[in-house]
Structures are given as structure tokens and as C-alpha cells.
Amino acid sequence: MxxxxxxxxxxxxMAEIQGAPGYRYLTTPHPVAGLTPAQVRERAEAxxxxxxxxxxxxxx
Amino acid sequence: MASEPDxxxxxxxxxxxxxxxxxxxxxxxxxxxxLLDQFLAQTGRSPDEVLWRMEHLxxxxxxxxxxxxxxxxxCLPEYFPIVLAAWDAVMRDxxxxxxxxxxxxxxxxxxxxxxxxxxxxxxxxxxxxxxxGFRPNATIPRALGLMLRNxxxxxxxxxxxxTQGIPGRWAICFGENEEESPWEPLATEIGLEPGTNAVSCxxxxxxxxxxxxxxxxxxxxLNDFADTISRTGxxxxxxxxxxxxxxxxxxxxxxxxxxxKPDVKDWxxxxxxxxxxxxxxxxxxxxxxxGFGGRSASDxxxxxxxxxxxxxxxxxxxPIVVAGARNAAISMVFRVFGEWSNSSVEIEPAPVAAASSxxxxx
Numbered sequence: 001m002x003x004x005x006x007x008x009x010x011x012x013x014m015a016e017i018q019g020a021p022g023y024r025y026l027t028t029p030h031p032v033a034g035l036t037p038a039q040v041r042e043r044a045e046a047x048x049x050x051x052x053x054x055x056x057x058x059x060x
Numbered sequence: 061m062a063s064e065p066d067x068x069x070x071x072x073x074x075x076x077x078x079x080x081x082x083x084x085x086x087x088x089x090x091x092x093x094x095l096l097d098q099f100l101a102q103t104g105r106s107p108d109e110v111l112w113r114m115e116h117l118x119x120x121x122x123x124x125x126x127x128x129x130x131x132x133x134x135c136l137p138e139y140f141p142i143v144l145a146a147w148d149a150v151m152r153d154x155x156x157x158x159x160x161x162x163x164x165x166x167x168x169x170x171x172x173x174x175x176x177x178x179x180x181x182x183x184x185x186x187x188x189x190x191x192x193g194f195r196p197n198a199t200i201p202r203a204l205g206l207m208l209r210n211x212x213x214x215x216x217x218x219x220x221x222x223t224q225g226i227p228g229r230w231a232i233c234f235g236e237n238e239e240e241s242p243w244e245p246l247a248t249e250i251g252l253e254p255g256t257n258a259v260s261c262x263x264x265x266x267x268x269x270x271x272x273x274x275x276x277x278x279x280x281x282l283n284d285f286a287d288t289i290s291r292t293g294x295x296x297x298x299x300x301x302x303x304x305x306x307x308x309x310x311x312x313x314x315x316x317x318x319x320x321k322p323d324v325k326d327w328x329x330x331x332x333x334x335x336x337x338x339x340x341x342x343x344x345x346x347x348x349x350x351g352f353g354g355r356s357a358s359d360x361x362x363x364x365x366x367x368x369x370x371x372x373x374x375x376x377x378x379p380i381v382v383a384g385a386r387n388a389a390i391s392m393v394f395r396v397f398g399e400w401s402n403s404s405v406e407i408e409p410a411p412v413a414a415a416s417s418x419x420x421x422x
Contacts, residue, residue, distance in 0.1 A: 010162075013218045017117055036359075 002047060006030035026050050077132070081215075084205055084230065088132035098137040099127035102410040103144060111147055114212050116159075117219065121147075121211035129206035134199040138181055141407050142196070142259060143203045146171045146233075149261035149405040150204070155398025160263050161214055166222030167263035167397035169204055171233035172381050174247035175257035177407060178235035185235030187385030189305070190228075190267070190392065197233050205230030226266060234383050240308035241382035242315030247404035249321060257407040262379070263397035266294065272310070273389040278317035281310060282327050288393045289332045290371060292342040300371050301396035302332070303379035308386040325375040332372050337365035376402045 003011055005027040015023035028043050035043065053059035073090035077083055089095075100107055100123070107124035114120070123144070130143045150156050150169050160167055178185055184194040192198060208214045216222060238245045247258035272284045289302045304324075306314075314324055339345040345362060372378055379400055384390070 007221070009218055010221055014116075017213075 001025040002028060002051070004028055004030035004032050024054065026054065082132065082206070082210055084202070084209060088206070089134050091128050091131040095131050095137075096124070096127055099131055099135075099140045100124065102137050102140040103408065104411050105144070105408075111144070112151055117212060117214075119212045121207050125211045126203070126207055129210055130199075130203040132210075133203040133206050134195065135203055136181075136195070136199075138410070139196050139200055139203075141410060142173065142177070142181075142200055145259040145405045145407045146200060146204060146261050147207070149259045149401070149403070150263065152401035152403055152405075153262050153398060154401070155263050158398075160397055161208055161212070162219055162221055163397070164221050164223045165265055165397060166220070166225030166229060167265055168226040168229040168232050169201060169261050170264045170394060171201055171204075172246055172260045172383075173233070173235045173258070173407075174238065174245045174252075174260070174404070175255060175407070177257040178238075183233075183235040185237045185383055186240075187387070189234035189237075189383040190232065192231070198231060201233040202230045226264070232264070232267075236381050237308055237383045240312075240386055241306075242312050243321040243380075243382065246379070246381050250402060250404045252404055252406060256404075257409075258404040259407060260379075260404040262400040265395040265397050267395075268393045269390055270304075270310075270393060271388075271390045276313070278314050278319060281313065282324070282331070285391075285393065286328060286331045289328065290334055292334060292338060292344055294395055295334075295339075295342075295344055295347065295371070298347055298369055298371070299373045299377075301377035301379075301398075301400055302372065303381070303394050303396060303400070305381045305383050305392040305394065307384040307389060307391045308382060309389045310391045311382045312386075313389075321380050322375060324380060325378040328378050329370065329372045329374060333368055333370040335365065336361075336363050336367040336369065339369065340365065376400070 001011075002025065008027065011025060015021060026047055028047055032040075032043070050059070070090075074087045077088045077090055082088060103123065105123045107122060107127070109123045111121045111123060111126055126143060126147065127140060130140050135143060146169070149171075153160070155167070173183055177183070181196050182194065183196045189197070212219075214220045236245050243249075245254070246260050247256055248254045250260070252258050268288050270285055270288050272281050275281055285304060294300065319327070336345055339347070340361070377396070377400070379396070379402070
């Protein structure tokens, strides 16, 4: 899961209430809503490496 | 004769409620089993009946939990059927079912009450209908706020993600001024029998006054409303919903000029909106036609600058109520958060056995 960093508190609380305290997810800087498609692609490229590391367990 | 209540004991109980995290910041009424029983006696519904379950939070609110929170909010037991009807009414709103309570918009329920119960319980429908000073008007919406907090755990900074919210978020409840309205009551317009005690409720985003004591021309007046309704700042999607709480003077002026309530709605549907150049200037010309979609400004001009986009799709997106005093031409435009259900919920009368808590008080 990836969300903007403004929603960390809610994301952490949601994980806890769903029985997964400490659930790990990635964030991208807030805001996202007003980005152009090109800027969204830049964000995706910036986080892609972290996504791969998290999925493969190579993130320490 | 009963002795005077002990203020220190009362305060101790109130502070206990604060310590439990049960309050919205203001003191609540500590609830005994006896008081709870008085509330539950006002409804034929089972205390265990689930009013609503928020699946994603794994939490629910029963009739009993609602009663506790209504009592804590300062309601009289007689208000409880209205609290239940208000909850049922707002949950017909698609946005309320879909996570609207946790929205960054921090929407406020707008609760409108029709029928003779207004007079019986002292629900204000005239001067100061948005202002403080009347127990049912103040405590019924607060009960909904406490239900959200205490039953569902939707508290600020965690599951309540409100960015700024609306002033008086849990304080917007009034009767329709049926006596001075030239039009049929809201609940009757929607389909209930005249004289029915009913609640209509929707989530709202903001309230903006229109002060027009300047003209006797109904089209001038309607243009003033259209200007407020059509501002670009409120626009998220091209289609939106805005209602008007008309003061009696504005409503009567329009009615005297031959405007029925549907006529007013039709006029607003036709005239509220903006031309593309205005939307482009505000960076909102990329907004999709309906539902979720593009929000960012377009690089290219999508249509000619003088193309008009109407904001209100239909009569159903323009709820109209009459309330307030007949002493100045000041009305209120409100923004529906999502999509109003366009329905009213009948207030179930209390079972015959329920004694009024007002009896024997005088």
C-alpha cells in the first residue's frame, strides 16, 4: 500500500484495528491530488525501488 | 422535597466522563441506568438492534449505545425518537455510508424537523434557527457527534481526518418554519402525509448567507443566490448539490411573484454554473464531468471559454427549506457534501407506556 504522508496516523490506526499493528506501507509526499500525470509518473519512479525492496523482503 | 443536587458530586461525575474520553470537549451528562431506561422507553426498538455497522472499522452502534450518547449530549428522553430518525435519515445519504464521516471535509449533518413535534418539544424553527439557545436544537445533533465518537471511535486526528471542518459541525438542527412558509413542508414535498413528524438529514460542507433586502424583483433575488451557489471555490466535481434555507421574507417574496418551490429549483438548475473561462482561471477546467476523475488543470483549452457548465443537475440536487424569523431578508445557502437522499424519515411515536419526563415538572 502507498499513501501520502499526511495520512500516516490514520493508516497506522487502521492497521491496528484490522489486527495488523505495525503493518508496513510506503508513503509519498503530500499533496498528490493536484499533480499532473507527468508528476505522478515521477512519484511512481521515486517509490518504485522501495516497492520492489518491500515485496522481495530485501529492505532490511 | 428533594434536596438540591450536589455540584461537587456532579462535577466529579462529569470529570470522570472526560477522563474516559467520552466528550467532544464540552461537559456531558453522566448517565445512570435509570436515565438510560427512560431513553429506551421512548422507542419500541430493541436496545440491541444495530443502527449501523462500519465494517471497515469493525464497530457498530446499537439503539442502547445511541441512547447513552443522546443522554450524554443533554437530550431529554423525548428527543430520542428524533435522534434515531435523524441517524436513519442521514444514513440514507450515500456519502455517509461511504466513509463521509471520516472525510477531510469534516461534513456536518443538517437536521430538519417537520410536524407538530416541533411545538410539542420546543424545537426552534424561527429566529436564530442556526444559532444557540434551544435545548433540542443543540443536543440532537450533538448526540450524533457523540455516537460517531463513542460508538464508532471516529475521533479527530485519527479516524476523523477532518482538515478544518465546519463551524458548529454538531449543532445544525432546526424545525422548518411551516407556519410562515408559503410552500408545503419539506417532508410533505418529499412524499410523507401532511402533519407527519419527520426528520430530513444530509451531510453538508458549508453555509453562506445571502443578505438581500435590496430588491423586489424575484429574478434579481434569484441571481443573488445563483452567484453564491456558483462560486468556483466549492467545486470539486462539475455536478454538485446546493440547498437554500430561505428566510420567510425571501420565500414569501418569491411565492408572491408566482414562484412555486419547483419553479425556484428549476430556475437555479438553469442559471447556476460558470463559463469555462472562469473555471480555467481557477485551475478547475480539468475537473471531470461526473464522479471521480481529473482534478488538475488542463494544459489545453478543452472547450471554448464561453461554454457554460451548469452545476446543479436536477431539482433533487436543490433542497429547499424555510426557517428563521420574518424580520430581515437573510437566507442561507448550504452545500450538500455528497448527494442528498431526497427523503424524510418519520419519527416513530413513543410507546404508550412511556411516561413523559416533562410530566409533573411544573
